[in-house]
Amino acid sequence: MADEEIKSKIQSIRERIAAAAARSGRPLSEIRLMAVTKTVEEGRIRQALEAGIDLCGENYIQESRLKVESIGHPPQWHMIGHLQTNKAKYAIRLFDMVESVDRLELAVELDRRAKAAGRVLPILIEVNSGGELTKSGVPPEETIDLIRKITPLENLAIMGLMTMPPWFDNPEDARPFFAALRTLRDRIAAEGIDRVAMKELSMGMTDDYEVAIEEGSTIVRIGRGIFGERNYK
Numbered sequence: 001m002a003d004e005e006i007k008s009k010i011q012s013i014r015e016r017i018a019a020a021a022a023r024s025g026r027p028l029s030e031i032r033l034m035a036v037t038k039t040v041e042e043g044r045i046r047q048a049l050e051a052g053i054d055l056c057g058e059n060y061i062q063e064s065r066l067k068v069e070s071i072g073h074p075p076q077w078h079m080i081g082h083l084q085t086n087k088a089k090y091a092i093r094l095f096d097m098v099e100s101v102d103r104l105e106l107a108v109e110l111d112r113r114a115k116a117a118g119r120v121l122p123i124l125i126e127v128n129s130g131g132e133l134t135k136s137g138v139p140p141e142e143t144i145d146l147i148r149k150i151t152p153l154e155n156l157a158i159m160g161l162m163t164m165p166p167w168f169d170n171p172e173d174a175r176p177f178f179a180a181l182r183t184l185r186d187r188i189a190a191e192g193i194d195r196v197a198m199k200e201l202s203m204g205m206t207d208d209y210e211v212a213i214e215e216g217s218t219i220v221r222i223g224r225g226i227f228g229e230r231n232y233k
């Protein structure tokens with residue numbers, strides 16, 4: 001895809017984000033656009049950065065190591081893929097936030113590694129909102145319990161929730177899952193748990209980000225909409 005194409009796709013996504021925010025009476029400043037860069041080579045990521053992208057998402061440690069070390073920070077980099085516990089040390093080195101924390105064992109290891117690195121790692125709790133067996137994430141009904149167990153870990157900062165709902169042809173069908181995540185976020189916030197900020201709702205991808213914004217998303221994660229279809233080698 002040519003440079004201009006990436007730039008104009010980002011521009012039109014930004015316009016649609018602004019329109020969705022306006023429709024739902026939300027300030028545009030609380031919605032961030034993440035470019036999901038899995039399988040995307042460095043040159044095209046740099047084009048997106050030139051077009052104003054300041055947040056990228058990666059799914060795999062091995063793939064992201066080369067890119068993050070070469071491109072550096074900024075942009076901010078968020079880990080959005082399933083993270084094996086034995087890769088936690090790399091995640092601490094590479095990422096500004098891990099959005100895919102879905103079990104205590106992983107949180108304990110991230111906390112240990114963050115402490116050794118002298119930093120506090122912001123995390124999101126990934127919720128399996130559709131209850132699909134093939135997807136990672138904690139079941140909605142176990143989310144508060146997991147959060148209570150993670151809060152004593154002082155080198156992690158819980159900032160909110162992330163989800164990837166089931167895939168539908170019609171993005172309207174994803175709406176109830178987004179709304180349910182927002183409701184869960186509000187319920188957790190109402191518990192007033194010490195050190196838990198329920199600020200972020202990371203939800204919405206290429207096909208459904210406008211619906212997600214209408215339901216309260218603060219981070220939309222867009223891959224194909226910016227870079228075109230992924231080419232898995």
Ligand SMILES: *Cc1c(COP(=O)(O)O)cnc(C)c1O
Pocket residue numbers: 036038059080081164205206207221222223224225
């Ligand atoms: C790949 C991926 C995305 C981006 O999906 P697109 O449909 O390309 O926008 C978003 N979130 C997660 C967790 C992903 O794995």
